[in-house]
Amino acid sequence: MSGVLTAARHELLTSARAKSPYMLVAAFLGMVAASTFIGWRTTVTVSAIYDRVVADGLTTQPNPFTDVSALYYVRNTVIYVLLIGSLMAAALGVQSALRDRKASTAALVLTRPVSERAVRAGRLLGIGAILAILVVVTSVVTWVSVGAIVGHALTATQTLEVASFGALTWVLLMGFAAVGVASGMVFPRERTALLAPVVLWAVIAFVIPQLGTAARPVSLLNPVPLPAQGSGAFGWLSQIMAPFSITEHFKTASAALLESPYTGSAVASAAVVALFTLIALAAALVVRAARIEGGSHE
Amino acid sequence: MTTTAIGTHLLTHRYGSHAALSDLTLDIREGEIFGLLGHNGAGKTTTVSVLTTLLRPSEGTATVAGYDVKREPRKVRAAIGYLPENVTFYNDLTTAENLSFFAELSGLRKPGARISEVLEFVGFTGHDRERVGTFSKGMRQRVGLAQALLHRPEVLFLDEPTSGLDPEGVRALRELIVRINDEWGTTIFMNTHLLSEVTKTCTSIGILRSGRLVHHGSLADTVGAFPTDDALERAYFASAESDAA
Numbered sequence: 087m088s089g090v091l092t093a094a095r096h097e098l099l100t101s102a103r104a105k106s107p108y109m110l111v112a113a114f115l116g117m118v119a120a121s122t123f124i125g126w127r128t129t130v131t132v133s134a135i136y137d138r139v140v141a142d143g144l145t146t147q148p149n150p151f152t153d154v155s156a157l158y159y160v161r162n163t164v165i166y167v168l169l170i171g172s173l174m175a176a177a178l179g180v181q182s183a184l185r186d187r188k189a190s191t192a193a194l195v196l197t198r199p200v201s202e203r204a205v206r207a208g209r210l211l212g213i214g215a216i217l218a219i220l221v222v223v224t225s226v227v228t229w230v231s232v233g234a235i236v237g238h239a240l241t242a243t244q245t246l247e248v249a250s251f252g253a254l255t256w257v258l259l260m261g262f263a264a265v266g267v268a269s270g271m272v273f274p275r276e277r278t279a280l281l282a283p284v285v286l287w288a289v290i291a292f293v294i295p296q297l298g299t300a301a302r303p304v305s306l307l308n309p310v311p312l313p314a315q316g317s318g319a320f321g322w323l324s325q326i327m328a329p330f331s332i333t334e335h336f337k338t339a340s341a342a343l344l345e346s347p348y349t350g351s352a353v354a355s356a357a358v359v360a361l362f363t364l365i366a367l368a369a370a371l372v373v374r375a376a377r378i379e380g381g382s383h384e
Numbered sequence: 385m386t387t388t389a390i391g392t393h394l395l396t397h398r399y400g401s402h403a404a405l406s407d408l409t410l411d412i413r414e415g416e417i418f419g420l421l422g423h424n425g426a427g428k429t430t431t432v433s434v435l436t437t438l439l440r441p442s443e444g445t446a447t448v449a450g451y452d453v454k455r456e457p458r459k460v461r462a463a464i465g466y467l468p469e470n471v472t473f474y475n476d477l478t479t480a481e482n483l484s485f486f487a488e489l490s491g492l493r494k495p496g497a498r499i500s501e502v503l504e505f506v507g508f509t510g511h512d513r514e515r516v517g518t519f520s521k522g523m524r525q526r527v528g529l530a531q532a533l534l535h536r537p538e539v540l541f542l543d544e545p546t547s548g549l550d551p552e553g554v555r556a557l558r559e560l561i562v563r564i565n566d567e568w569g570t571t572i573f574m575n576t577h578l579l580s581e582v583t584k585t586c587t588s589i590g591i592l593r594s595g596r597l598v599h600h601g602s603l604a605d606t607v608g609a610f611p612t613d614d615a616l617e618r619a620y621f622a623s624a625e626s627d628a629a
Binding site: 088089092093096099100103104185189190191193194195196197198199200201205 | 433436437438458459461462464466468470471472473474475476477481485486488489490491493531
C-alpha cells in the first residue's frame with residue numbers, strides 16, 4: 087500500500103511542477119465560463135426578441151425561457167467535457183505513463199521492491215486526485231456563475247445536481263485518463279501513444295452513435311442525447327451499439343442531472359459510463375508495458 | 385571465508401531467436417569490485433538487466449545476494465542498488481524530491497536524514513533543493529549514485545558509470561566507487577568498455593564477447609599473465625583472439 091501512496095504523491099508532485107495541469111485548469115474554467123456565458127447570452131437575446139414580438143402583438147405564447155431551469159446554463163458544459171475534457175484527461179494519462187521513459191527512470195522504478203502494478207495504481211490514484219481537484223473547482227465556478235446569472239443562489243437540490251454532474255464528469259474523465267495510461271504503456275512513441283486515445287475517442291463519440299442513429303456528425307456535438315432509431319437496420323444496430331455509445335450515455339445521464347429533456351434510463355446510462363471507466367482502469371493496470379529499458383518480469 | 389554475492393550458472397537470455405547472452409557462469413564473491421568488459425553489443429547491459437530482474441532469463445540460473453532472480457525478484461531488488469547508463473531523473477523535481485521518491489519505493493519511511501547522509505557521502509551537499517533539470521551529466525551521476533545507495537544495498541550494479549563524464553568527473557566517480565566498497569563493504573558489479581576503468585577500480589574482471597564470457601579472473605592474475613604496461617589491453621585482445629580461434 088505504501089508503494090501506491092508513494093506513487094500517487096509523486097504523480098501529484100510531478101504534475102504540479104509540469105505545465106499540463108495548469109493548462110487543464112485554465113481550459114476547464116474557460117469552458118465553464120463560456121458555457122454559462124453562452125447560456126445567459128442566448129436567454130437575453132431570445133427574451134429581447136420575444137419582448138419585441140409581444141409588443142408587436144405577434145404572439146400570445148409565453149416566453150420559452152420563463153420556466154427554464156437555472157441549470158440550463160450548464161448544459162453546454164456537457165459537450166465541452168466530451169470534446170475537450172476527455173482528450174485532456176487522456177493526454178494527462180499518456181504523459182504519466184511516458185514520464186519514466188522520458189526521464190530514463192523506468193529501470194530505477196522497476197528495480198525497487200514494489201510491484202509495477204502498485205506503482206501504476208498509485209499513478210492512477212494521483213491522476214484521479216488531479217482530476218477531482220479540477221472537477222471541484224469547475225463545479226464551484228459553475229455554482230457561483232449560474233447563481234450570478236439567475237440572481238439567486240442555487241437550491242439545495244440544484245447544488246446536489248451540479249455536484250452529481252461533477253462526479254459523473256470525474257468518472258468519465260478517469261476512464262479516458264486510464265485509456266491514456268494504457269496507451270502510454272503499450273506505445274513507446276509519444277505521438278502514437280497520444281493518437282491512439284484520440285482515435286478511440288472519435289470512434290466512441292462519432293462512429294458508434296452514427297451507426298445506431300444515422301445522425302449527422304454535427305448533431306453529435308449537441309448536448310442533447312440522440313434518440314435511437316426504432317426500426318430497420320439502424321434499429322438493431324442501435325441496440326447492438328448502445329452499450330458502446332459512452333458519450334451518448336454521458337449526455338443522457340447529464341441531461342437527467344441538469345434538468346434537461348432526455349430519453350431512456352439515466353441510471354442505466356450512468357452505469358454504462360462507470361463500467362467504461364472500470365474496464366479502462368483494469369486495462370491500464372494489467373496491460374503489459376512495451377520494453378524500453380527492460381520491463382519487470384515479475 | 386567470503387560467500388557468493390552474485391552467482392550465475394549457464395545463464396542465457398534471448399531476444400527472439402538472437403542470444404544476447406549465452407551460458408554465462410560467474411561467481412563473484414562478497415566485497416569484490418567486478419568489472420565486466422566487452423565491446424558495444426557484447427551483452428553487458430543484458431547481463432545487468434537479468435541480474436537486476438529487469439529481464440527474465442531464458443535459461444540457466446542466477447542468484448544475487450543469495451536470492452534467485454527468477455523466483456525471488458522482489459528480494460533481489462531489496463538487496464541491490466542500480467545506476468543505469470544515462471539516467472536523467474525527473475527534471476522538474478529537486479534532488480531531495482527525486483531521492484525521496486526512490487527511497488520510499490525502497491521502503492524507507494521519512495528518508496530525509498538518510499538522503500542527507502548519502503548526499504554528503506557522494507559529495508553533493510547543498511544541491512538538495514535544486515531542480516535536477518539544471519544539472520550537468522556529472523552532477524546527475526552523483527544523484528544517480530546517491531539513489532542507488534539510499535537503502536544500503538548489499539550489491540551495487542553500475543552500467544557504464546563513467547560514460548559521458550569529463551576526466552575530472554571520471555576520477556571523482558572512480559574514487560567514490562572504491563570508497564563505497566571500502567567503507568560499506570558493498571559488492572560492486574560494473575559494466576564498462578574502458579580498460580583503464582577496470583585497472584584502476586576493479587578487483588576482478590570478466591570479458592564478454594558476443595554474449596559469451598571468454599575470460600574471468602582476478603585483476604592481479606589477469607595482469608600477471610601479461611607483465612607489461614598494457615597488460616589488461618593485451619589480456620582483452622588475447623581473450624578475443626582465442627575466442628575467435
